[in-house]
Amino acid sequence: MVSHTFAICAYKQSPYLEECICSLTAQTVKSNIIIATSTPNDYIKALAEKYHLSLYINQGESGIAQDWNFAYRQAKTDYVTIAHQDDYYQPEYLENILNGLKCAKDPIIAFSDYGELRNGQKVDRNQLLTIKRILLLPLRIKGLWKSVRARRLCLSLGNPVCCPSTTYVKKKFPEEPFQVKYASNVDWMMLERASKYKGEFCYVTKVSMYHRIHEESTTSEIIGNNARGQEDYEMFCRFWPKGIAKIIARVYGTSEKSNNI
Structure with missing residues (x-):
């Protein structure tokens, strides 16, 4: 067993939680698996007991960043993956990630290409996924993993x-990777900050997990409440002058529609 933990963030009673757990127990490389939640209930407890997983209850402040940070703190291993309860991980996910980490001398993070789960069907290609892969083209070159300029691009x-x-x-x-500020761009803010660190972003180009798109997901809820536009603009201001950031944010907002069923 490698020094790695899958920390599953469980919320309320997701019908997909058990499928996520099963995808992690089926990994070709065995790892620690834990569950963290700020909404404890009999459903989550029963699944933790069924699969003999440690269950940690966040009794402090809750929210996306707070819950992710809590789950992160419970992992005592060298590497941590914060697994989302609705998502599915290919059996080779961790094996691919570890191979990516081995290719780096000073890794900061490792992440894989991904697909989407829509209505129970795996989708490997669509407009949004294609755009994201284009944006990541510089990091297909391992020599650029350590380039601050390439990462920020x-x-x-x-x-x-x-x-x-x-x-x-x-x-x-x-310390905690995520800052408590945004509702939707918690991870983007973390990446922007980490892009300035000395080290490498390891990009695994194989589709190694699937992100589920459904009406009750947090992303869909935020988009439905139109809470994301201002956050996007503020993030673009970290890279561009305000006038350009406003234009990019307006165009970027149209892509959010694809996160809804």
């Missing part, structure tokens, strides 16, 4: 990295 037109596909190197994030 990839992030400057949107967030092309799927958050649940990301594995964190604990020594690079000894």
